Amino acid sequence: MFERVEVFYRPASVREAVRLLAGGKGRARIVAGGTDLVVDGDPTARALIDITHSGLAYIRKQGGGCAIGAATTMAELEESRTILALGGGILARAAATCGSIQIRGVATVGGNLANGSPAADLVTPLLVLDAVVVVADAKGRRKLPIAEYLAARGTKGLRQSLLVEVTAPRPLGRRCGWSFQKLGRTALDISVVNVAAGLQVDGAGRIQWARVALGAVAPTAIRAGATEENLQGRTLDAEAIAQAAEGVMREVSPISDVRASAAYRREMCRVLTRRALEECAAQAGCAL
Amino acid sequence: MKTMELRVTVNGQPRKWSIGPGDLLLDVLRREGFFGVKRGCEKGECGSCTVLVDGRAVNSCLMFAAKVQGCEVLTIEGLADGDRLDPIQGAFLDHGAAQCGFCTPGMILAAKWLLDKNPHPSEDEVREAMAGVLCRCTGYIKPVEAVLAAAKQPAKRATRKREPAGVAR
Ligand SMILES: Cc1cc2nc3c(=O)[nH]c(=O)nc-3n(C[C@H](O)[C@H](O)[C@H](O)COP(=O)(O)OP(=O)(O)OC[C@H]3O[C@@H](n4cnc5c(N)ncnc54)[C@H](O)[C@@H]3O)c2cc1C
Ligand code: FES
Ligand code: FES
Numbered sequence: 001m002f003e004r005v006e007v008f009y010r011p012a013s014v015r016e017a018v019r020l021l022a023g024g025k026g027r028a029r030i031v032a033g034g035t036d037l038v039v040d041g042d043p044t045a046r047a048l049i050d051i052t053h054s055g056l057a058y059i060r061k062q063g064g065g066c067a068i069g070a071a072t073t074m075a076e077l078e079e080s081r082t083i084l085a086l087g088g089g090i091l092a093r094a095a096a097t098c099g100s101i102q103i104r105g106v107a108t109v110g111g112n113l114a115n116g117s118p119a120a121d122l123v124t125p126l127l128v129l130d131a132v133v134v135v136a137d138a139k140g141r142r143k144l145p146i147a148e149y150l151a152a153r154g155t156k157g158l159r160q161s162l163l164v165e166v167t168a169p170r171p172l173g174r175r176c177g178w179s180f181q182k183l184g185r186t187a188l189d190i191s192v193v194n195v196a197a198g199l200q201v202d203g204a205g206r207i208q209w210a211r212v213a214l215g216a217v218a219p220t221a222i223r224a225g226a227t228e229e230n231l232q233g234r235t236l237d238a239e240a241i242a243q244a245a246e247g248v249m250r251e252v253s254p255i256s257d258v259r260a261s262a263a264y265r266r267e268m269c270r271v272l273t274r275r276a277l278e279e280c281a282a283q284a285g286c287a288l
Numbered sequence: 289m290k291t292m293e294l295r296v297t298v299n300g301q302p303r304k305w306s307i308g309p310g311d312l313l314l315d316v317l318r319r320e321g322f323f324g325v326k327r328g329c330e331k332g333e334c335g336s337c338t339v340l341v342d343g344r345a346v347n348s349c350l351m352f353a354a355k356v357q358g359c360e361v362l363t364i365e366g367l368a369d370g371d372r373l374d375p376i377q378g379a380f381l382d383h384g385a386a387q388c389g390f391c392t393p394g395m396i397l398a399a400k401w402l403l404d405k406n407p408h409p410s411e412d413e414v415r416e417a418m419a420g421v422l423c424r425c426t427g428y429i430k431p432v433e434a435v436l437a438a439a440k441q442p443a444k445r446a447t448r449k450r451e452p453a454g455v456a457r
Contacts, residue, residue, distance in 0.1 A: 002310025006290045008354035031352065038312065038350045039331050048309065050355060100420020101398065102338055102347045187419055188333075 001041040002048070009049045014136055017054045018162050020047070022138040030162065032071050033106035035099070036115040056110070056164065059083060064170025070110025070163045074098045077109065077122075087171045088178025088283060090125040090196055097121055099188050110163045113146075116153050117190070119216035123150065124196035125180055127213035127223055129168040137161040150220040173208075176200045177280030181272040185259055191216045192260045193268040197276035199231070201284045207231050212244070212273060217252040217265050224251045227273075236277075236286045245274040296356050298322070299366025313339070313348040313356060317363060324364035324393045328422075335421030338394035339363050345401035347420075364393035367400070376400055379438035385430040394421040399435040408439055 011017040021028055028047040031037050056071035059080045066082050077083050077095035084092045098104055098112070098121050112122045113133065126146050133149040134141055137160055144152070146166070152158050171178075182194040199210040210231035215221040227247040234240045254265035281288055294305045294316070307316050314337045317325045326336035330349045337349045340362040367374045376399050379385070386392045395418060402409055402417035409417070414435045415428070423431065 002312075002352075003289065003308065005308070005310030008292065008309035008352065010354075010357070031355075033350075034352060034355070035332055035347075035350050038352070045310070048352065048354070050352070052355070099332070100335060101401065101417055102335060102345050102420045103332055103350075105344045106346055106351070 005045055005048055007047045010053050012053055014054055014164055017049055017051050018136050020049050032108040032111040035103050035107045036111055065168045067165055067167045068109055069165055071108050074104035074107045087129045090178045090180040093180045094121045094125045097182050114163050118220050119191045121191055121194055123221040124194050124213040124215045128196040128198045128211045131166050131168045134165040135161040136164050173200055175284045177283035179276035179279035181276045183268055193217055193265050193272055195272040195276045197280050199280050201236050205235050205286050207234055207236050214252055214269055217254040217269055224248045226251055236281050238288045241274055241277040245270045248273045297360045307353050309354055311353045313351040313353045316353040322363045322365055326390055335394040336391055338397045340397055345398050375441045376438040379434040383430050383434040385434040387425040391421055391423040395431050403439055
């Protein structure tokens with residue numbers, strides 16, 4: 001599968017990794033944990049660039065939020081106090097569902113995003129946390145909101161770039177609620193559908209803002225913008241939740257594949273969104 | 289084919305092997321005679337190829353061999369101390385936790401990873417740690433019992449918690 005690879009690099013810095021990638025004539029591949037790359041195989045790869053020694057495994061507090069290096073593993077995320085404290089710990093919870101201990105010990109956040117699977121489990125929590133992605137190429141570094149990164153990932157501008165870091169701003173205020181819900185075929189499997197949600201209510205129990213993201217039900221994970229708007233300003237009660245759960249079904253465009261049919265996925269969007277918003281309500285102190 | 293030199297310590301012995309830059313650790317270990325590392329699905333699903341790299345359980349079928357440059361690899365062959373079995377191996381024997389034995393190296397190494405980190409796990413923690421190793425004949429009850437029994441043994445185990453560099457806790 002990788003018989004034609006001619007060289008394996010272990011760059012000690014981001015600068016060196018970017019230089020190797022730019023010099024790879026489109027045939028150099030970044031490898032972090034390798035848990036997607038090796039399974040998928042790539043007969044066109046001629047050089048492999050291992051970025052796990054490039055200083056990219058870190059979790060730092062940053063202005064109340066945090067910065068996560070691209071080579072940080074699922075195991076590191078699920079155990080980190082900083083990540084457990086961020087947005088109700090939804091990112092840590094999502095990381096803890098990603099395959100076995102053998103997978104989670106090496107699989108990285110950067111690989112999860114860069115691989116571009118619509119079912120990647122870290123993406124919906126990061127969408128709900130309003131994360132920003134930092135990428136680097138020969139021209140320098142730039143920041144992109146995560147939704148923009150997902151949309152542009154396969155384009156020429158980003159194909160030759162290194163994902164350096166993901167940052168999540170400080171989730172503001174009191175009476176917030178957060179949730180991550182995943183439906184998989186088995187305990188280890190990637191999602192059939194996953195949903196992340198976050199919201200804040202005011203003293204009267206009215207929703208100040210709500211964010212709902214759904215994975216594995218569209219070409220990339222999405223934010224359910226119309227549903228979020230409909231929730232804003234409403235009292236967080238059982239009726240609002242039921243309507244939002246119905247609403248997301250109109251915003252998704254699932255396909256049928258080996259894991260599930262489109263109809264089942266759409267139905268599960270409703271169920272998981274309801275569960276997610278119920279959990280948010282409980283955390284925000286709203287009786288349903 | 290291009291080759292490169294791999295320096296790695298396997299079961300305590302330093303090795304110097306010539307490998308292809310795209311070779312996978314599973315293939316290299318088996319080529320060098322470590323047949324306790326089993327080839328199952330080659331997709332990260334079954335765990336029969338599990339080895340410990342610097343104490344961390346990994347699927348060797350998904351790891352480029354070049355990644356273990358300078359690392360310590362432990363395979364099932366390196367677990368016993370001469371004739372003295374590791375307590376987990378002993379417990380697997382006592383509990384009849386292996387039938388064909390194909391999954392056993394992966395089961396035992398996943399369990400070793402857990403007990404090194406957490407010497408007194410709950411049954412749930414054992415099941416979680418072993419979830420990445422599939423067994424097609426014995427099932428899971430006896431292996432889980434064996435690991436819980438091994439954890440009860442008085443044998444001193446080094447408690448090691450690897451803190452990744454630069455991670456805020
Ligand atoms: C058995 C099994 C179970 C799994 N279960 C789950 C699951 O439950 N949920 C889930 O979401 N995923 C799951 N996965 C998929 C996979 O483990 C994750 O997507 C993982 O996060 C990928 O990270 P990696 O470091 O291994 O990526 P790699 O395989 O190293 O890389 C993946 C891709 O991203 C590119 N890349 C990696 N890092 C960067 C970077 N910093 N900048 C630019 N490009 C980069 C690589 O070139 C490659 O194309 C599973 C995989 C297996 C084999
Ligand atoms: S052979 Fe490696 S996990 Fe199955
Ligand atoms: S003992 Fe045969 S596969 Fe587990």
